[in-house]
Amino acid sequence: MSVKVAIIYYSSTGTNYQLSRWAEEALQAEGHEVRVVRAQELAPAAAIAKNPAWEQHLEETKDVPVASPDDLDWADALIFSTPSRFGNVPGQIKQFLDTTGGLWFTGKLVNKVVSGMSSAHNPHGGQEATIKALYTTMAHWGAIIVPPGYTSEAAETSGGNPYGSSVTIDNEDKMIEDVEQIVKDQARRTAEVADWIKKGKQ
Template sequence: MTKLAIVYYSTYGTNHQMAEIAADAARAAGAEVRLLKVAETAPEAVVNSQDGWKAHTEATAHIPVATPEDMEWADAYLISTPTRFGNAASQMRAFIDALGGMWFQGKLAKPASVMTSTQSPHGGQESTILSLFNTLVHFGAIIVPPGYTDESIQKTGGNPYGYAHTQGTEFTDDVKAAIGAQTRRLVDVATKLSA
C-alpha cells in the first residue's frame, strides 16, 4: 500500500478542503494517507483577532501537525498552500526549511505534487507552484504535475502545474475531479516506483 503524506497550510479553510478532497481520492485509490497541517507561526493574538482564522484554527485542532518523521514515512507527498505574494505561505516555508537534515540524507527524494489557492484567479497561482518546484528539485523529488492527463483539469482552468483554487469559489464536482485526478496520478506514480 502506497503511503501518502498530504501536508497543507490553511488560514481560512480553502487548502484544508482541498487536502481533504485529495485524501479521499488517495484512499479510494488504495493509498494509506496521513492528512497533516503545518504548524501555525503567526502570533496567537493575530490569529484570534480575525474571526475566520480563529474559527478555522479551532475547527482543525484535531488534525496532526506535520513532522519530518511523517515525510520519512511517506512514499510520496502532496503539498497544498495558499499563495503569499506569489510564493508559498510562510508557515509552509517554515516547515520546509526545517527539513534540511532529511534533505541532506536524501530522504525527500520521492514523488511529490503541489496545489495552491489565491484570493483572485491571477494572484500568483502558477508562480507559487513553480516556486515550490524549485524546492522539490533541490530535494531530488520526482515532480508529478497533473499536466493535461484528465479532462477535469481543463474544466477547472487548465493549470497543468497543479490544481489552483480561487478562494470563495465553490468546490464543484469538476473541482473535486481535478484534485482527485492529480492525487491519483501521484499515488499511481509512487506505486509504480515502489514496485
C-alpha cells in the same frame, strides 16, 4: 500496490484543508495509506483573532497532527496544498520546508514523488508561481515532481493549471471554480507514479 502518501497543507480559513481532504478521499478509495498533516501555525494569536473565519478554522482543525519531517520520511509520495502569498508559499510552509535539511542531507528525500496545489483570492493571484516555487525546493531534494498537466478532462473546467490543482476564492472564502475532480485526479496520478517508482526500486 498500496503506497503511503503524506498530504501536507497550510490553511488559514479552510480552502487548502478542503483540497487536502478531497485528495485524501480519492487516495483512500484506492486503498492507499494516507496521512493528512498541517503546517504549524506561526501567526500571532492577536492577528488570528481579528479574522473570525481564521480563528474558527484553527479551532476546528486543532486535532489535525502538525507536520514533521518524520511524515516525509514515512511517505512514498507527498502532496502539498498551500495558499499563495505574493506568488510564493506562506511562511508556515516555508518554515516546515526549512526543517527538512536532515532528511535532505542523508538522501532520504531523493525519489520521493511530489505534487502541489494552491489557492488565491483572484484568478491571477500567484497560484502557478506558488506551485513552481514549491517545486524549486522539491528539485533540490532530488524528488520526482508529478504535475497534473492536462491528464484529466477536469483540467479544462477547473482553471487549467498544468502545474497543480488551484482554485480562486471569493470575498466570502468560497471556491469559484469546481476543482474537486481535478484534485482527486491529481492525487490518484501522484500515487500511480509513486507505485511505479516503488515497484521499479523493488
